[in-house]
Amino acid sequence: MALPPEKIAELKQIIHTQLSQIDVQSRIRSILADTLREEFGGQANKMGEEEMMKRLRQEGIVENILQQIQFDGHTQPKPATHFTDKDSRLMQTSGRKANIDPSRRYLYFHIKTGKAFLEHLEDTETTPGQVISVFTFHVHFRGQRFRSRPVPCACEPDIDEGFLLELHKEGAGDAGKMADAATLLSICDPIHIVLIKTDPTGETTTVSSHFFEWRPILTNSSGRIATSVELKGTGTESKVSAGVIEVQLELFPRIQQVLSQDVLSAQISLERTRQAEKERLFLVYAKTWWKEYLSIRETHKERLVKLFAQDENMTNRPVCSFVKPLRAGRLLDTAREAARFVSLMHQEKVQTLGGGEKAEQWTTMHTFLCRNKGDCEDHAVLLCSLLLGFGLDAYVCVGTKAKGAVHAWVMTISVDGLITFWESLNGHRYIHEAIDPNMPPMDKQHRPKYPYKTIGCVFNHQSFYANYQPSDSVEICQFNLDDESRWKAMSQDAILSVCSPGSCPFWPSLPPLCASGLDTALISNDIEQQLRVLVIEQRRDLGLNTMWDDQLSYLLTPALAAYETERVTGLTVGNEEFQDAIKQAVPDGHTFKGYPIQFSHRNARRAFATCLRSPVCEEIIHCRGDHVRLAVRVKVYPYPESACATWIMFACKYKSVV
Incomplete structure (x- = not known):
């Protein structure tokens, strides 16, 4: 794979900087001057390249340069908290990288091997270079996220991956102290293990979402235990075993006071009893609240008032x-x-086994981020959480779209009462202004642009409101949530009793977002080269030659940047400069055609097949005529996690024949 020009220029700059620091040029001139004077009588034309290199090697210049620029790829190790461990002992850390604070306590969580992944029982050994399905383990613990390297799918996958998890309390006075046994016992957050399968086409599947109880290590005097963990499936397969992993845990440093098994069992039992009681009380309140809501109007039982939902493990939660x-x-x-x-x-959309309507499943946020795929409810929950983080008064809305399809979107309410709908699946925003139902029907041009038809409820992390206006049509709904004649609110105290931080510790905690790890310049160049090959093959099948215009391809870059900016901000910028550049690049009497398109994946072949379904793009790629020149430009814009916007623009210019 060829490096893009940007990477080549960067590499040249690094080498030049290193050579300048060791003043190699003056040393080379000095050695060559002495050689010319001593061996060639000062006549430079008698000294060839081989003689020059031989003398430089003898003087050790070449070896010194290679050491200085570290041409063999060895660099100073950077601190890391995620490493692959070939040794079972954490204390023996030779050759390993770990950023360890000696004032903190750590848990080394090592996934050694897997077994009984029976779905892959017949998987055979692959040949080198063959694209295969892979397993990737994702770990989340108290705001720390890690990901394993991909390993080939097999009945007994060889995982051998270690994660260093920091154990500390975040409360005042505790954050700076090393956690003792009692403190560790009170940390009831489980380790969330998500296993993702990625097939050769890049499609991802959630194999398992497991919450692992790590505290039994506190009862072991050696500070080290090994155990087997059975991973269950997700959704309708949540009771079926997906496989077993062998794990090893080790505390670093070990605790001085080892807890008894009875103390640990009593603590876990107490925590579960407390959470179960909170859930029971909330359920009792929710049933009473629901009866009151139904008593207001008979038709309320038909409205989409969603109080509880099931996650991927079929656990019911508010x-x-x-x-x-x-x-x-x-x-x-x-x-x-x-x-x-x-x-x-x-x-x-999550489908039930055998087809039919979609299954009911709201994925936990960590699993959704790991898989980079989910239904509209998952998107709406993530967007609402982010908007709340940006300080907006945001709510998830549950209702229907056209043809009665159940849908979830996001609503924000400004200080001035402006209602804005946010469609989480495409990023569109709509301003809502309620229509007076007593007014004459509006023509199609002036009707609301949003696709939502009815709304049953809105909620966020501390509020829940059910719509009991005479009509649940979004067009005529008033969204003054404090108006008790239109919206029935649940008790905020009741909601916070189970939804406030730490109230139900066995429910999933919020994971942080991870930065993108994509090298977008390299990926953009790679996709562009693949598309060029596909275009050449396509035109060859039609008996057409292909001539590329690299300058025209480069000129398409500002257009792609403007398209992405418009998607983010809603503003169009740079269009005048782009049009002027194209006019100057296309000679008189020639015609220019362009076709931009955006994807959220990075599969060049899939993108090309989609482009060919457009008559405009097909006309460009199959262009015939005089002086035909083709151009293609790809630009990948990275976002957190593994999300990206892949913009592609095909173009051509040709001499018009009248």
Whole structure:
């Protein structure tokens, strides 16, 4: 794979900087001057390249240069908290990288091997270079996220991956101290293990979502235990075993006071009893609240008032528990950029086995981010959480779209009462102004542009409102949520009793977003080269030659940048400069045609097949005529996690024949 020009220029600059630092040029001139004077009588034309290199090697210049620029790829190790461990002992850390604070305690979580992944029982050994399906393990623990390297899918996959998890309390006075046994016992957050399968086409599947109880290590005097963990499937297969992994845990440093098994069992039992009681009380309240809501109007039982939802493990939870304010740090700068990011996450409706209507499943946020794919509810929950993190008054809305399809979207209410709908699947925003139902019907041009038809409820992490206006049509709904004659609110205290931080510790906690690890310049160049090959093959089958115009391809870049900016901000910029550049690049008497398109994946062949279904793009790629020159430009814009916007633009110019 060829390096893009940008990478080549960067590499040249690095080498030049290193050579300048060791003043190699003056040393080479000095050695060559001495050689010319001593061996060639000062006549430079008698000294060839071989003699020059021989003398430089003898003087050790070449070896010194290679050492200075570290041409063999060895660099100073960077601190890391995620490493692959070939040794079972954490204390023996030779050759390993770990950023360890000696004042903190750590848990080394090592996934050694897997077995009984029976779905892959017949998988055979692959040949080198063959594209295969792979397993990837994702781990989340108290705001720390890690991902394993991909391993080939097999009945007994060889995983051998270690993760260093920091154990500490975040409360005042505790954050700076090393956690003792009692403190560790009170940390009831489980380790969330998500296993993702990626097939050769890049499609991802959630194999398992497991919450692992790590505290039994506190009862072991050696500070080290090994155990087997059975991973169950997801959705309708949540009771079926997907496979077993062998794990090893080790505390670093070991605790001085080892807990008894009875103490640990009593603590876990107490925590589960407390959470179960909170859930029971909330359920009792929810049933009473629901009866009151139904008593208001008989038709309310038909409305989409969603109080509880099932996650991928078929666990029932209040919908408010899925939403939590999420700050993106420096990964996202604006609310609109957050909407763009969420829209680039792939959508997939969960189907029941054998077809039929979609299954009911709201994926936990960590699993959704790991898979980079989910249904409209998952997108809406993530977008609402991000908008809350940006300080907006945001709510998830549950209702219907055209033809009665159940749908979820996001609503924000400004200080001035302006209602804005955010479509999480495409990033579009719509201003809502209620229509007076007593007014004459509006013509199609002036009707609302949003696709939503009815609304049953809105909620966030601390509020839940059910719509009991005479009509649940979105067009005529008033969204003054404090108006008790239109919206029935649940008790905020009741919601916070199960949804406030730490109230139900066995429910999933909020994961942080991870920065993109994509080398977008390299990926863009690679996709572009693949598309060129596909175009050449396509035209060859039609008996056409292909001539590329590299300058025209480059001139398409500002257009792609403008398209992405417009998707994020809604503003169009740079169009005048782009048009002027194209006019100057296309000679008089020639015609220019362009076709831009955006994808959320990076599969060149899939993208090309989609482009060919457009008559405009097909006309460009199959262009015939005099002086035909083709151009293609690809630009990948990265977003957090593995989301990206892949912009492609095909273009051609040819001499017009009248």
